[in-house]
Amino acid sequence: GIAGGHYHSQSPEAYFAHTPGLKVVIPRDPYQAKGLLLASIASQDPVIFFExxxxxxxxxxxxxxEYYEIELGKAEVTQQGKDVTVLAWGAQMEIVQKAVEMAEKDGISCEVIDLRSILPWDADTVAASVKKTGRLVINHEAPLTGGFAGEIAATIQQTCFLYLESPIERVCGMDTPYPLALEKEYVADHLKTYEAIKRSVNF
Structure with a gap:
């Protein structure tokens, strides 16, 4: 969303999530950034902090x-809902919020979760939400193949299989280098997320 092209628009969090012992953190706003950064500095483990x-x-x-920390590895439910769980992190949280507002005009109640930490990630909070709503839409900016949404989807499918009312939706970037001229077509925007929410609920 910044017209940065191939070299400045990548989201490589999944690369680092494959490193045992490393913590991976991505904030969504200034308040979260300070609390998560201070917790990262205080951590006894190495942390990579994406901005x-x-x-x-x-x-x-x-x-x-004043000094405050936000617990690493703990997701936050930013909005309660009953029909579908919508999960994202970082700057994508603003995008999914737009999609959720569109869906709510159609009478769809969305529960929104900011994962905040990619490694470790809070599977318990996500699973509890999905068991309530029966549906999950995951949004991230990185490409689909090998993206962290695949790890989340596999874990939730395993733990929540009997609760799922529809297939888990992944709204991600395309499996191509990030195109400068075609950024609007590439990005996992609010419109693609809105369509995924509707597919999930109407399955």
Whole structure:
């Protein structure tokens, strides 16, 4: 979403999630960034802290001056819902929120989760939500193949199989280099997410 082209628009979190012992953290806004960064510095384990470049230009918010930490490896349910769970992280949280608002106009109640930590990731929180809604839509900016959504989908399918009302949807980037001129076609935007929500609910 920044017209950065191939070299400045990549989302390589899945590469680092394949490294045992490493923690991978991605914030969605300034408040989360401070709390997660301080927790990362205090961690006894090595942490790679992703800062989505889009947030530098588009995200604002109040940040307390005092010291605070946000627990690593713990997802946050940012909105309660009953029909479908929508999961994302980082700058994609703003995109899924737009999709959720569109879906709610159609009478679809969405539960929204910010994963925050890719490694370790909070499978318990996601599973509890999916057992309630029976559906899961995962959004990330990285390409589909080998993307972290595949790991999430496999785990949730295993733990929530008897609760699922529809196939798990993945809304991701394409399996191509990030195209500068065709960024709007490539990106996992709110419209693609909205369509995935509708497919999931109407399956």
């Amino acid at each position: 989505p470049k889009k947030l530098y230009r588009a995200s604002t918010g109040e940040v307390p001056e």
